[in-house]
Amino acid sequence: MNHKLIILATGFFLLTSFVFLSVIEGKQADISTKNVWMVYFENPKDKSLNFTIENHSSNANFHWEIMADKDSVTQGNSVITNGAKKTIPVSSDGITNKKITVIITSDNNEKTIYKNL
């Protein structure tokens, strides 16, 4: 049995497999191909209400609305391309004893974050 040939063949097969799997992993690790988006408060621990929309989906149009308890305070639209993020400043001055909810919708998908001030 030609051992050297077996070693060379194994090395070649492994190299081919590793390169292929590395390319696959590179694609899988790219969150911008996963069609997801997320929203979060910039400062989770204090009472500030600035929030960020991070888009990794194909849809770039986002609508957001700020609710104080059940009342709408303000709303707006943002265009955020895939791979980009946008921070939207919201003032919390004068708000007390209210649940402030940020509702973001994009392509029938809704996400909510909130703080009880």
Add this chain to the structure above:
Amino acid sequence: MFDFIFSQTIFYLTLILVLFIPGFFLILATRMRKEFSPLEVFVLSFGSSIVLIDFLTIALGKSPFGITRNSIIGAIILFSIICFAVYLIFHRKNKGQPSIPASTASSSKIKKHSTILVITLLLLTIFIKTIYFKDAIFPTATDLGHHMYWTKVIAVTGQLPQYEKVEIQEDFTLGEPSPIADFIIGEHLPFAAIAIVSGASVISAFPVLTLFLIHIMSLLAIFVLAQALFKNSKHKDSIATATLFLIGPLWAIASPQAKFASGGVIGNNIGNLLIPLIIILFLKALIEKKSNILSYALFLSLGLAYTHHLSTFIFAFILFFTIIAYAIINPKTILQDAKEWMKLIISPWVLSVLAAGIIFIFLLYTPTYLNTTAIDTAVGAPSKATRTGLTLDQFKSTAGEARFAFALIGIVLLFFARNLGKYNQAFLIGWIGALTIMSLRPNWLFVDIPSNRVASYIVFPIAIIAAYALIKILTTLKSENKNYLNPIFLLATFFIFLSFIATSGFYDNALALNDASSASKALQTYNASEYLTQRSDAKDMILKDHNYLAGDSWIKLFTMRGYSYPLSRGYFKRYEDETKQREQCTNFMISTPTTTEAKQCYDGTGTDFVMINPKIDSSQFSRLKEFWQVYSADDIAIFYKAQ
């Protein structure tokens, strides 16, 4: 594109530097290159390198140089130069002497089609496993996450890690750090060395690719071991090839095969490489009465002890059963043979390795499991239902039905196969005997280890013995002198066997294939982890859920605030352990955050961030005024407990 090519090139060069060069030069220096076939040298170089990189890195960690890229590369180069110098000195001294004939001088005579068959089997093996890894290459596995945390600790600090964890006490507070016996440094040092030298991120394909490489090398080790075990048979290459067929493309995915690689079961994976290599060395040392080879076997055994306690424990039983099998098979010569063994042991080579091992263990670095708790955990009457032994059906399923059937025949044949060689026969019977009893009747041996973990080791000896039975049956039916079957029936018998085995093996592959990659969910977990790491500090305590979050064990690689950070709600059955009182805080704080116990847990542990799957666990938090939802994605949400 250039970055990809560059990083790939660096990675493959690093693999060669770390996992091949040191072992190859050690074999060169110890004058053993001519003792083994090129394939044996290849796998031995690989296995030895894993052991050497452990010892070199431990030495660096204990030295003022620390574990850095320069120190690792420098240590490997220095070690290789020293080995090469030793080789040159020896070579010059023995220039006039003929070199020792290679054990496989006859192997060159074997026909070309054997080589092509082996290469085809390897191609098929690597292809099937690659198909499986396609959906498992992105790092999300729990065990791999735990191991890569320690790997990253070594890479970031440049020091040997302190294996410690923090547990929640009965008064709901966090206790002082206590040692962890479950992690062994040899599981992390090779990966840390590769990460440091290549600059590869631990959250990438590199850990799984490295485990894949180790796994393929373990298959080659089994192949060369089968050749060594049946060295006296004229069908040794056929048996080795059949073994590769039974262990390579068939049953290619289920544990302990590709699933152990993608799952990050590092210790078992390395154990499955080192155990066959150590058996090859013991076998050769005893047959040829060579103390230098015995010392090499002990060196690799020491490396195994620094890598995986379960594999070491199992190997000790294999050795013990082999001695018993040998004594039973050779009752008349056992005393005389024992004297020969003592002569081999009391030799400068062996005593030097033993002395070096003792010095290393007691003065330089003691493996974490060498404490009473760990030993008590493994030895004694089985303490749980999962440790009382498998049923025959479970055992058969682990071994693979067709392999199991042929192995049963093979075991019977082995007892009458005196022409195999007394050591060869003893090792085969001892290996299969030890694992069978440990898996089916652990109480007979006072073994207290999960029986399915032990049984996963049975796959390799079962494959070898099944291959032996298969070839023995076929060659007996068509011996040189007699043809017991008409050639057409013989061919039919061959294809019936082949179909039975292939159906069983490929069916197992199909069952074990992944549904889909969990990369999307895990990426959301990693995104949330980055968010929280940037916006919290060590005074905050995070609690995450292990049940419904993907890749959650990797969160600690983002925070890097200790192995027990963040706290984790484990699998629910873990909280109902009748044999041991478990802390309940991590369950209460997510499942029932309004209860008094949960509030005491929040206060005691200082937990203020909770990471959960919003589809399962958000309702209990959204009702509570003190919890703010501060992060929202499809598969993960973060709640903050406001003061």
